[in-house]
Structures are given as structure tokens and as C-alpha cells.
Amino acid sequence: MMNIESIMQDLLEKRKQSGTYRSLKILDSKAHDFTSNDYLGLAKIDFLSGEDHSFIDNGAGGSRLLSGNKAYHVEAEAFMADYFNAKSCLLFNSGYVANLGLLSSVPQKGDAILMDELSHICIKEGARLSRASHFNFRHNDVSDLEKKLNTVNANNIFIVVESIYSMDGDEALLANIVELAKKYNANVIVDEAHSTGLLSNDGSGLCCQLGIEKEVFARVYTFGKAMGAHGAVVAGSEILKSYLINYSRQFIYTTSLPYHSIQIIIKAINYRKLNSELWKSLQDKIEKFRNQLNEEINLLESNHPIQGVITGSSENAIRLANFLQEKGFDIRPIVSPTVPLHQERVRICLHAFNTDESIDELCRQLNQYYS
Structure with a gap:
């Protein structure tokens, strides 16, 4: 009988060999965020500081059907x-x-x-x-x-x-x-x-x-x-x-x-x-990004902040993501089985807080990579 950790290690090796191995990364905090789902930048706003909130609890203390229904x-x-x-x-x-x-x-x-x-x-x-x-x-x-x-x-x-x-x-x-x-x-x-x-x-x-x-x-x-x-x-x-x-x-x-x-x-x-203008600002940034990319880049059709550049393989997705990370952009590869085989990609998320300059530079680097 095989030790369970040996079985797990074998499965991890298969992932590495297929180019689909995942690991946790913390990139430079100064990297331009083009990967999070914080489309409007609301995660960065401290909504509660400076307000008079009566202390209620640090945790609800149970499920809603027991002590946790407040x-x-x-x-x-x-x-x-x-x-x-x-x-x-x-x-x-x-x-x-x-x-x-x-x-x-x-x-x-x-x-x-x-x-x-x-x-x-x-x-x-x-x-x-x-x-x-x-x-x-x-x-x-x-x-x-x-x-x-x-x-x-x-x-x-x-x-x-x-x-x-x-x-x-x-x-x-x-x-x-x-x-x-x-x-x-x-x-x-x-x-x-x-x-x-x-x-x-x-x-x-x-x-x-x-x-x-x-x-x-x-x-x-x-x-x-x-x-x-x-x-x-x-x-x-x-x-x-x-x-x-x-x-x-x-x-x-x-x-x-x-x-x-x-x-x-x-x-x-x-x-x-x-603040309805946040969505209008984000739409402008999406249009700016899409208009600057060369036609040979396989960019998915999307009017949403989610923009996908199809690379065709996990190896290519990882290679492109690493290239962009080295240039100071927080962008991650999406590989199989998260997406179907041959639909591997880098997933680029645009945000209301991304500057025009950072979008311009991202497009310049993408165009250079595919030139």
C-alpha cells in the first residue's frame, strides 16, 4: 500500500510535467494591479474609520439558527x-x-x-x-x-x-x-x-x-x-x-x-x-486598453473589465505572465483545468484606479511581446 503523501507527490509531479502546477505568489506591492477582481477599487477604501460605531462583536458566535442570528x-x-x-x-x-x-x-x-x-x-x-x-x-x-x-x-x-x-x-x-x-x-x-x-x-x-x-x-x-x-x-x-x-x-x-x-x-x-461615474471611468479604460492592442493578439471579445489574451497552452500562458510580471504588472496565467485545453490565457482585469499611463505601458509591453 502506497503512503498517501507519496500518492500526492506523484500527482503534483504530473501537474508540474503538464505545466499546470499551481503555487501561491506574493508579487511586489508596487506592481500595477491588473489581476484582482476589485474592479472599482472599493477594497482599498476604509469605510469605517473615523465613524462612531458602537462595538457589537468580533464574530457572530455561531450559526444563524443558534447564537449567530443578529x-x-x-x-x-x-x-x-x-x-x-x-x-x-x-x-x-x-x-x-x-x-x-x-x-x-x-x-x-x-x-x-x-x-x-x-x-x-x-x-x-x-x-x-x-x-x-x-x-x-x-x-x-x-x-x-x-x-x-x-x-x-x-x-x-x-x-x-x-x-x-x-x-x-x-x-x-x-x-x-x-x-x-x-x-x-x-x-x-x-x-x-x-x-x-x-x-x-x-x-x-x-x-x-x-x-x-x-x-x-x-x-x-x-x-x-x-x-x-x-x-x-x-x-x-x-x-x-x-x-x-x-x-x-x-x-x-x-x-x-x-x-x-x-x-x-x-x-x-x-x-x-x-458614485455612478466609477463605471463610466472603467468603461473608458476598457476601451482605451482594447484600442491599443495589435490585431494579431488573440484577445477575447469583452466589454467587461475581464480581458483575456488566449495563448493556446499552459506553457505559453505562464511564459507571458512571467514576462509581464518582470515588467512590473501583477498579471496571472489561467491554465487547464480552470479553462479548457488550448484556451489557456492570461486574464487581465482592468480597474477604475488603473492609470492611463499604466494601461499604455501594459499595451506597449503586450504589443512588443507579440511583435
Whole structure:
């Protein structure tokens, strides 16, 4: 019998040989940030300093069903339900956990989950934890989705998509998907992780911008990206909220978010609502970046801060990322299996705080690399 550490070491060696080995890095703090999901720079704002906050707790002290349900949780959920134009909201500790909690508990045996093939791993893991059958449809392909809807035999059907896809930065065809859901009596679930805080409305996400939020069964909003905080909510009906409280293990058995985290989320939302120019500034930077790159660079189509340069292999992605890091840019490679084989890339995230000069220099270095 092999020692477990020997088995693990062998598997790690396979990753190294295939060029997909991961390790944690801390780059120079002076490096230009083109990798974080802090699109608006809100993570760098100290929302609570200098304010008179009565001390409540450093931690909630338990799960919501035990000692951890505080007035500040209830008030925050009501505030977020109003912001996201939902009947109710339920707090989770992260977007990953929220998707696991929602998808592992709501779909039942005899149901079916249809997921976009590029959905985040937490969506796929949530589906696997459920008792429902689950299938992929081709990315952003409404025709393929309808083919699957025509062939699936289920009591209830759930269509799960991201509003903005985390690796490609493209937008789901939500209006078309909602129409299909009506036609086939399906339930739509939208992960709004990379649209929360962005877009041309008050930051309440793509469903609200399109005016289809009432036609969506459940929406997951994450505060660890453009809102610069931590935590997430599932937005939906009162029945959905009560059901998750009773059946979502990821909610039931988790210590709830502390007061400090809740206050940061609320402050960030209010700040975003009052500073709509942040999104306009970010759009200008996206346009500036895209307009300066040479045509031979394989740049994904995206109007979102997420910009991907396809390199075609893990080795090429790592090589390009290392080149840019040496030039003073915090940019990371994305390799298989996070993205499909031959779709390896460097993922560049633009921010409202990136200067025009740093964007100009990044484009100059990219153009030089590919010249």
C-alpha cells in the first residue's frame, strides 16, 4: 500500500510535467494591479474609520439558527432585498458557498439542471451535490440550450448561468434565456458575481438592468469582487429563503458573518449608488486598453473589465505572465483545468484606479511581446 503523501507527490509531479502546477505568489506591492477582481477599487477604501460605531462583536458566535442570528443580519438582508429588487435575500459567507447551498438543496431527485458549460466550478459542484440530473449546454448557445430543453425529461428544470462569465468576460443572453424558460416552464438561476456593483445602473446587476429580475427564480450576488468586501446573498422569494434556512447545509452549519463584514457591504453598496461615474471611468479604460492592442493578439471579445489574451497552452500562458510580471504588472496565467485545453490565457482585469499611463505601458509591453 502506497503512503498517501507519496500518492500526492506523484500527482503534483504530473501537474508540474503538464505545466499546470499551481503555487501561491506574493508579487511586489508596487506592481500595477491588473489581476484582482476589485474592479472599482472599493477594497482599498476604509469605510469605517473615523465613524462612531458602537462595538457589537468580533464574530457572530455561531450559526444563524443558534447564537449567530443578529439584528444586523436581518436589517442587512432587508436592505439588500430593496437594493436588488427582490422579495427577500439570505446571507451566505461567500458566493462559492451560496451557489453550493442553493444548487445542492433546491433541485430534487427527478429534476434536471442545465448549466452553461463555462459556469464557475461552484455551480458545477453544487449541481453534483444535488440529487438532480445535470447537463451542460454549449457556452452562450441558446439553440443548444433549447435542444437540451426539448430532450430532457424532468419534474422541474433549472437553467443556471452567470450574468458575466468569470474567465471570458462575456455577457449571458439573459433575455433569450428567460424567454426559453417561460416556453419550457423552467426555473432560471443567475450568478451575478461579476456584475454586482458594475454596469450602467446602480450596480444591482444585469438582471435588474434588463428588468427581468422578477422572472428569475434565484439570483446570487457576491460582494468579494466589485464591492470590495466579502460574503454573498441569494435573492428570491420568501419561500426560497425559508427553504434554504431549513435545507441548505451550507447555511445551517456555518458561523454567520460578523458585524464588521456586514457594515462594509452596506457601506460599499451605498458608495456605489452615489458614485455612478466609477463605471463610466472603467468603461473608458476598457476601451482605451482594447484600442491599443495589435490585431494579431488573440484577445477575447469583452466589454467587461475581464480581458483575456488566449495563448493556446499552459506553457505559453505562464511564459507571458512571467514576462509581464518582470515588467512590473501583477498579471496571472489561467491554465487547464480552470479553462479548457488550448484556451489557456492570461486574464487581465482592468480597474477604475488603473492609470492611463499604466494601461499604455501594459499595451506597449503586450504589443512588443507579440511583435
